[in-house]
Amino acid sequence: MPTWEYAPAPESRDIANLKPNYRMFVDGAFVEGAGEPLKTINPATEEVLAEVSTAAPSDVDTAVKAARRAYEKVWGPMPGAERAKYIYRIARMIQERSRELSVLESLDNGKPIKESRDVDIPLAAAHFFYHAGWADKLEYAGFGPEPKPLGVAGQVIPWNFPLLMAAWKIAPALACGNTVVLKPAETTPLTALVLAEIIQQADLPPGIVNIIPGVGPVGASLVNNPDVNKVAFTGSTEVGKLIQSAIAGTGKKVTLELGGKAANVVFEDAPVDQAVEGIVNGIFFNQGHVCCAGSRLLVQESVADELLDKLRTRVSTLRIGDPLDKNTDVGAINSKEQLTKIRELVQAGEDEGASRWTSPCPVPDKGFFFAPTVFANVSQAMRIAREEIFGPVLSVLSFRTPDEAVAKANNTPYGLSAGIWTDKGSRILWMAGKLRAGVVWANTFNRFDPTAPFGGYQESGFGREGGRTGLEAYLDV
Numbered sequence: 001m002p003t004w005e006y007a008p009a010p011e012s013r014d015i016a017n018l019k020p021n022y023r024m025f026v027d028g029a030f031v032e033g034a035g036e037p038l039k040t041i042n043p044a045t046e047e048v049l050a051e052v053s054t055a056a057p058s059d060v061d062t063a064v065k066a067a068r069r070a071y072e073k074v075w076g077p078m079p080g081a082e083r084a085k086y087i088y089r090i091a092r093m094i095q096e097r098s099r100e101l102s103v104l105e106s107l108d109n110g111k112p113i114k115e116s117r118d119v120d121i122p123l124a125a126a127h128f129f130y131h132a133g134w135a136d137k138l139e140y141a142g143f144g145p146e147p148k149p150l151g152v153a154g155q156v157i158p159w160n161f162p163l164l165m166a167a168w169k170i171a172p173a174l175a176c177g178n179t180v181v182l183k184p185a186e187t188t189p190l191t192a193l194v195l196a197e198i199i200q201q202a203d204l205p206p207g208i209v210n211i212i213p214g215v216g217p218v219g220a221s222l223v224n225n226p227d228v229n230k231v232a233f234t235g236s237t238e239v240g241k242l243i244q245s246a247i248a249g250t251g252k253k254v255t256l257e258l259g260g261k262a263a264n265v266v267f268e269d270a271p272v273d274q275a276v277e278g279i280v281n282g283i284f285f286n287q288g289h290v291c292c293a294g295s296r297l298l299v300q301e302s303v304a305d306e307l308l309d310k311l312r313t314r315v316s317t318l319r320i321g322d323p324l325d326k327n328t329d330v331g332a333i334n335s336k337e338q339l340t341k342i343r344e345l346v347q348a349g350e351d352e353g354a355s356r357w358t359s360p361c362p363v364p365d366k367g368f369f370f371a372p373t374v375f376a377n378v379s380q381a382m383r384i385a386r387e388e389i390f391g392p393v394l395s396v397l398s399f400r401t402p403d404e405a406v407a408k409a410n411n412t413p414y415g416l417s418a419g420i421w422t423d424k425g426s427r428i429l430w431m432a433g434k435l436r437a438g439v440v441w442a443n444t445f446n447r448f449d450p451t452a453p454f455g456g457y458q459e460s461g462f463g464r465e466g467g468r469t470g471l472e473a474y475l476d477v
């Protein structure tokens with residue numbers, strides 16, 4: 001196995017146009033919130049990037065009122081073809097500022113620049129492009145001749161794909177004629193606030209989109225605001241349950257996209273090298289901070305040793321370090337809290353008797369990093385097989401028959417995604433029908449497309465985002 005030396009190839013951080021202070025975006029203007037300002041840090045260096053003003057409960061109220069006014073007077077009555085023009089404009093402006101947004105995303109989140117540049121930002125633009133196309137065609141979407149918007153959408157998003165999650169939430173809401181108040185995650189507010197700048201420059205009338213940073217309770221006061229008609233949340237199952245019980249009986253429409261513990265199932269007839277790439281992508285993409293990550297590898301016993309050998313060899317070549325370096329494969333863990341959680345679960349894996357292997361790659365001394373780790377000899381009862389780790393840690397289990405693979409894959413309270421690796425088309429179809437997961441990938445993993453609905457079963461939440469199906473969440477049907 002040759003070892004490759006790479007010279008550093010860092011992207012310049014100047015491209016991010018980082019400002020010392022960022023403010024909330026309410027009713028078309030950047031304003032100071034009355035909440036405690038938060039400092040957002042670069043998880044790769046632990047330095048403070050910027051101070052961000054946050055919303056107090058009264059600011060949440062102001063933002064929801066602005067969204068209500070804009071819904072009633074401007075956006076609700078506007079013809080779909082007019083709405084589409086604004087949404088296309090936002091999409092194009094995201095593309096124009098894509099380098100800036102990529103660098104800023106990698107600084108604030110810790111993800112490798114090659115991912116923010118090639119995945120997050122282009123997909124965020126794609127979501128606006130795709131939904132712009134729907135804005136004037138809603139009567140052909142299969143929801144009746146005149147589907148109506150719901151009103152004001154209160155949206156709360158996590159830190160793993162900051163701009164992309166904002167796009168997933170805002171684009172369909174706008175296309176369907178709703179107005180928005182969105183709360184980004186406390187550790188990654190910056191790209192959402194640049195999106196606010198783009199929205200302002202796109203001349204979207206005031207109040208249609210409002211972005212209010214803040215901690216968890218700000219999210220709670222947003223989703224509980226009586227003037228919010230639709231709640232869209234992506235985050236932990238724990239908070240999803242809180243939200244669901246808080247809004248029960250209020251008549252608000254809700255979609256929840258929560259955690260996952262996806263099985264990536266490899267059969268003995270799978271193309272092994274391709275499967276290895278898919279497994280690596282499935283769990284080490286975005287440091288494993290992916291709700292649909294393929295965090296449980298189920299491999300058929302007859303090929304388990306060969307596959308594991310190849311996997312370890314491949315994982316040893318992943319480069320961990322500076323997220324702004326174009327050669328980096330695995331960046332920083334987003335926060336100290338998340339790093340602590342990953343360490344705790346990895347310790348539990350060792351204590352419960354699984355065999356740990358961690359890549360010998362060099363890890364930076366500063367910042368929050370965790371080297372890619374693979375646990376073999378994992379049994380279904382272990383915490384590392386049941387709980388979402390949300391980090392670069394893979395648990396490997398084996399199976400002998402397809403029925404056993406299905407039983408093990410479905411043995412989880414979650415049900416967001418799954419992967420199948422096999423040469424047989426018939427087996428793919430058979431498995432896909434048996435797996436209780438919202439998204440099933442075959443001979444690939446972590447493929448995202450705005451045209452494809454995404455969402456979960458059971459404790460992974462409900463409702464779909466993306467595609468024609470995703471429109472239903474923002475329409476009164």
Ligand code: ADP
Binds near residue numbers: 158234236
């Ligand atoms: P994670 O564990 O991935 O950080 P969380 O569910 O804690 O996921 O956070 C996802 C988003 O939900 C964040 O924007 C966070 O501020 C917000 N949040 C946290 N607690 C609540 C709550 N009780 N109600 C609404 N939003 C919340």
